[in-house]
Amino acid sequence: MPGPSDDVPRWQPPSGPSEDVPRWEPPAPSSEVPRWQPPAADSRASAWEPSATVPRWQPPAGEKIGAVLETEAAERRAPAASTSPFALPFVWWGRHPWVVIWAAALLTPAAVLFLRVLDESGLESAVEPAQWTLLVLLAVILLRGVLFSARRSLARLALGLLGAGVTVAALLWPVTQVTLGRVTCPPRAGTDLGVQAAAVAIGAWQSGEKGAGAWRGGEPDAAWLTKASAISLLDSQLVESGCFERVAPIDATRTWHEFRVTVKEGERPALSKVVVVHTASESGEWKITGIEGPLP
Numbered sequence: 385m386p387g388p389s390d391d392v393p394r395w396q397p398p399s400g401p402s403e404d405v406p407r408w409e410p411p412a413p414s415s416e417v418p419r420w421q422p423p424a425a426d427s428r429a430s431a432w433e434p435s436a437t438v439p440r441w442q443p444p445a446g447e448k449i450g451a452v453l454e455t456e457a458a459e460r461r462a463p464a465a466s467t468s469p470f471a472l473p474f475v476w477w478g479r480h481p482w483v484v485i486w487a488a489a490l491l492t493p494a495a496v497l498f499l500r501v502l503d504e505s506g507l508e509s510a511v512e513p514a515q516w517t518l519l520v521l522l523a524v525i526l527l528r529g530v531l532f533s534a535r536r537s538l539a540r541l542a543l544g545l546l547g548a549g550v551t552v553a554a555l556l557w558p559v560t561q562v563t564l565g566r567v568t569c570p571p572r573a574g575t576d577l578g579v580q581a582a583a584v585a586i587g588a589w590q591s592g593e594k595g596a597g598a599w600r601g602g603e604p605d606a607a608w609l610t611k612a613s614a615i616s617l618l619d620s621q622l623v624e625s626g627c628f629e630r631v632a633p634i635d636a637t638r639t640w641h642e643f644r645v646t647v648k649e650g651e652r653p654a655l656s657k658v659v660v661v662h663t664a665s666e667s668g669e670w671k672i673t674g675i676e677g678p679l680p
Contacts, residue, residue, distance in 0.1 A: 481529040482544060488525050489551045496559045496632045503633040508572045511633055559631035566640055569627040573636035577625045578663030578670030582641040585661055585672050590617040600664065600671035608675050615678060618654055619646040637665040638673075647678050 588595025657678035
């Protein structure tokens, strides 16, 4: 290792202040710099005067300056009218009339079944008033829907009424027109169930006549005339009469009459068969609408 060389300079602190280094000296106070002077003792009484160009607010003439207190009670907003709980369904109905219309259309079979229950419960006198009440209610529901939809769209109104009418017809046809069987007529049907008209048709068959006057329309059924001309009636006896079963209240204007007859066809031996005569009331007069039997 080389040793320290005596030729390398080393730093030595200055021995005293050097005259060559500048030093900061505070500036001497100058008489030209303005200094703030406190106001004189008597200047506190003087008021500050604004500039003449600044506008001042002046109170209206004849009015007092100060707080104004309202002497009259402040008007309060009238509270909203409360809706009666009993009126809420009608308010909802006014907003959604077609929902009620479709509900009524879909519930028509239930209404018909309700009429049947009344009829079977011995309240047959209440069936007709209840039926008219339901019809009026349905008319009101339809009228409410018409008045609501007429202001919006006539096309929508026509389609809605057509759809509702088709739906009601499709639902009512099975419960009013489909025959479920033969049953005994209710007491409200009375005793005259068209037996005399049925007996006229059977008597005309036995005597070889047409008996056209007893038929609805004045002309016997062509298929029945063909069978009656080929088969001879030897004897007949009324067995039972009744009405036709359906879901709706039983229609007492449509009846049936079952006869036990003895017939003979050509050279074959005589046979005992059942013939059912259908009758219907027209303006208080019974007419034959069809005959079932005696042979296919």
